[in-house]
Amino acid sequence: xxxxxxxxxxxxxxxxxxxxxCAASGFTFSTYAMGWFRxxxxxxxxxxxxxxxxxxxxxxxxxxxxxxxxxxxxxxKNTVYLQMNSxxxxxxxxxxxxxxxxxxxxYSSTRYASVxxxxxxxxxxxxxxxxx
Numbered sequence: 615x616x617x618x619x620x621x622x623x624x625x626x627x628x629x630x631x632x633x634x635x636c637a638a639s640g641f642t643f644s645t646y647a648m649g650w651f652r653x654x655x656x657x658x659x660x661x662x663x664x665x666x667x668x669x670x671x672x673x674x675x676x677x678x679x680x681x682x683x684x685x686x687x688x689x690x691k692n693t694v695y696l697q698m699n700s701x702x703x704x705x706x707x708x709x710x711x712x713x714x715x716x717x718x719x720x721y722s723s724t725r726y727a728s729v730x731x732x733x734x735x736x737x738x739x740x741x742x743x744x745x746x
Contacts (some may be wrong), residue, residue: 620739
């Protein structure tokens with residue numbers, strides 16, 4: 615069965631960095647785009663970033679993280695990463711990775727990439743807390 619397991623969250627001071635990992639299993643990882651979302655207390659789940667099957671420059675970011683976060687993937691390790699730099703207390707949330715519900719799809723903008731309904735499997739989440 616499909617499993618997504620996030621790790622790497624924790625407590626960090628403002629301005630610091632963290633790298634999240636999401637280990638995938640139970641499907642052909644290299645054929646699916648992957649995304650990261652986050653949810654802060656009392657707020658709706660929010661799109662963060664997406665990487666297409668080939669990774670590289672085929673990525674999409676929300677405006678709130680563009681220039682600070684970087685998504686990447688290692689298809690040999692079945693893992694997607696989220697490097698988070700210049701963290702701000704506003705980044706405090708539970709971070710989730712998710713699998714695109716259709717394989718080999720590629721988006722160049724947030725219009726569809728940011729829609730949670732376009733992803734079918736989700737991890738359990740990892741908490742990121744940024745202190746001021």
